[in-house]
Amino acid sequence: MATRIDGPTRREQILKEAARLFAERGFHGVGVDEIGAAVGISGPGLYRHFAGKDAMLAELLVGISGQLLTGARRRLAEADGGGDGTDRNPEEVLDSLIEGHIDFALDDRPLITLHDRELDRLRDSDRKLVRQLQRQYVELWVEIVREMYPALAEPSARSAVHSVFGLLNSTPHLGRPGSPLPGRDTMATLLHRMARGAFAAAGTA
Amino acid sequence: MATRIDGPTRREQILKEAARLFAERGFHGVGVDEIGAAVGISGPGLYRHFAGKDAMLAELLVGISGQLLTGARRRLAEADGGGDGTDRNPEEVLDSLIEGHIDFALDDRPLITLHDRELDRLRDSDRKLVRQLQRQYVELWVEIVREMYPALAEPSARSAVHSVFGLLNSTPHLGRPGSPLPGRDTMATLLHRMARGAFAAAGTA
DNA sequence: CCTTCAGGTTAACGACCGCTAACCTCCCTG
DNA sequence: CAGGGAGGTTAGCGGTCGTTAACCTGAAGG
Numbered sequence: 351m352a353t354r355i356d357g358p359t360r361r362e363q364i365l366k367e368a369a370r371l372f373a374e375r376g377f378h379g380v381g382v383d384e385i386g387a388a389v390g391i392s393g394p395g396l397y398r399h400f401a402g403k404d405a406m407l408a409e410l411l412v413g414i415s416g417q418l419l420t421g422a423r424r425r426l427a428e429a430d431g432g433g434d435g436t437d438r439n440p441e442e443v444l445d446s447l448i449e450g451h452i453d454f455a456l457d458d459r460p461l462i463t464l465h466d467r468e469l470d471r472l473r474d475s476d477r478k479l480v481r482q483l484q485r486q487y488v489e490l491w492v493e494i495v496r497e498m499y500p501a502l503a504e505p506s507a508r509s510a511v512h513s514v515f516g517l518l519n520s521t522p523h524l525g526r527p528g529s530p531l532p533g534r535d536t537m538a539t540l541l542h543r544m545a546r547g548a549f550a551a552a553g554t555a
Numbered sequence: 556m557a558t559r560i561d562g563p564t565r566r567e568q569i570l571k572e573a574a575r576l577f578a579e580r581g582f583h584g585v586g587v588d589e590i591g592a593a594v595g596i597s598g599p600g601l602y603r604h605f606a607g608k609d610a611m612l613a614e615l616l617v618g619i620s621g622q623l624l625t626g627a628r629r630r631l632a633e634a635d636g637g638g639d640g641t642d643r644n645p646e647e648v649l650d651s652l653i654e655g656h657i658d659f660a661l662d663d664r665p666l667i668t669l670h671d672r673e674l675d676r677l678r679d680s681d682r683k684l685v686r687q688l689q690r691q692y693v694e695l696w697v698e699i700v701r702e703m704y705p706a707l708a709e710p711s712a713r714s715a716v717h718s719v720f721g722l723l724n725s726t727p728h729l730g731r732p733g734s735p736l737p738g739r740d741t742m743a744t745l746l747h748r749m750a751r752g753a754f755a756a757a758g759t760a
Numbered sequence: 761c762c763t764t765c766a767g768g769t770t771a772a773c774g775a776c777c778g779c780t781a782a783c784c785t786c787c788c789t790g
Numbered sequence: 791c792a793g794g795g796a797g798g799t800t801a802g803c804g805g806t807c808g809t810t811a812a813c814c815t816g817a818a819g820g
Binding site: 374375376377378379466467468470471504505506508509510512513514515516517518519520521523524529530531532536537540541543544545546547548549550551552 | 579580581582583584671672673675676710711713714715717718719720721722723724725726728729734735736737741742745746748749750751752753754755756757
Binding site: 586587588598599602607608 | 806807808809810811
């Protein structure tokens with residue numbers, strides 16, 4: 351493995367800029383020349399690093415889904431403390447999951463946007479992989495939510511989880527203009543409280 | 556005004572199918588030939604009804620924003636009961652707003668999807684109009700929310716409203732496959748409770 | 761019955777876009 | 791100091807897409 355004193359790889363630069371552009375104008379709305387220009391090379395030079403435009407999108411989406419799932423599993427394992435899950439504190443785990451998702455939504459807005467917007471542009475095999483990762487991520491949340499609110503039927507719990515994702519992923523929609531935005535910490539706290547409030551309201555029949 | 560025994564106008568058919576296709580594959584991902592085929596005519600025949608592909612998207616987005624705003628104003632006026640707003644019951648108004656938004660999200664999924672996905676593809680003037688309508692809709696909610704939760708600062712209230720929109724608009728993301736979905740009424744009740752819970756959690760310092 | 765016109769049709773143009781081909785230029789290494 | 795590969799460049803091909811042009815048709819109206 352190369353020593354990392356060189357800053358981000360060319361590949362990483364490309365992926366980052368591509369994510370931003372795809373999020374801003376949509377996959378079909380961005381040309382390869384623009385992506386190239388964003389990293390200082392032009393057009394076909396990208397093909398030294400990726401097989402094609404589709405491959406960039408695929409790598410982005412698989413990366414996002416994988417990162418979310420891996421992070422969630424790590425957090426669950428930490429909160430579990432080596433036990434078998436029967437004695438873990440669901441409230442603590444849920445808070446940790448929410449925190450992780452919020453960090454992602456606030457720090458990687460373009461990726462969050464892509465994640466639920468451009469999935470259909472993938473090749474079948476890639477799309478299946480991404481959906482599988484997403485589904486595992488959702489089911490992990492559903493399990494914890496149902497531990498906390500046993501009265502909640504499984505379909506309702508799954509819908510509730512999707513809805514909270516919608517809530518947490520809403521930050522990209524906040525308008526750019528002059529109106530004052532809450533700071534990052536304020537925003538994180540607000541989103542966290544709202545997510546908990548939404549689950550509580552869903553779970554108390 | 557033409558008597559309406561003829562069913563939907565050609566224009567209306569086209570708009571409906573275009574909305575569905577745009578929502579499914581994105582504005583740039585759909586060709587005019589496909590839109591034409593979806594209503595039984597082909598390709599350039601659409602230009603007898605619309606100035607171009609852009610015009611269809613513009614009419615859709617302006618229509619959505621206008622419908623949401625108009626509906627919200629009507630509901631607010633009804634709940635206001637002819638008063639000047641000083642003695643209205645904010646809880647009642649908020650419930651009515653939530654109900655209206657949920658009806659829209661559940662009954663017009665493609666439009667809700669377009670609404671926050673393809674705004675940037677519009678001409679400048681149209682985009683400004685849509686944003687203005689959206690902003691008025693948001694401010695209307697913010698006003699009511701702040702009446703109910705005076706402790707909530709305005710930037711936080713605005714963020715909270717955006718987040719609840721994200722929650723309510725999350726229904727298109729529910730997967731198609733076999734896993735059982737809640738029925739429409741169950742879903743509406745669930746979303747309503749979660750929205751109220753989220754606001755309550757945001758508003759209680 | 762002739763005209764008109766709304767609402768279609770097909771052909772084709774021009775622009776754009778993803779991608780390949782062919783070539784160039786450092787830099788590293790034996 | 792050869793040489794070879796990594797990482798660029800520009801030119802250009804093939805296909806697609808939005809749009810226009812030119813033409814057709816059936817029904818309504820005087």
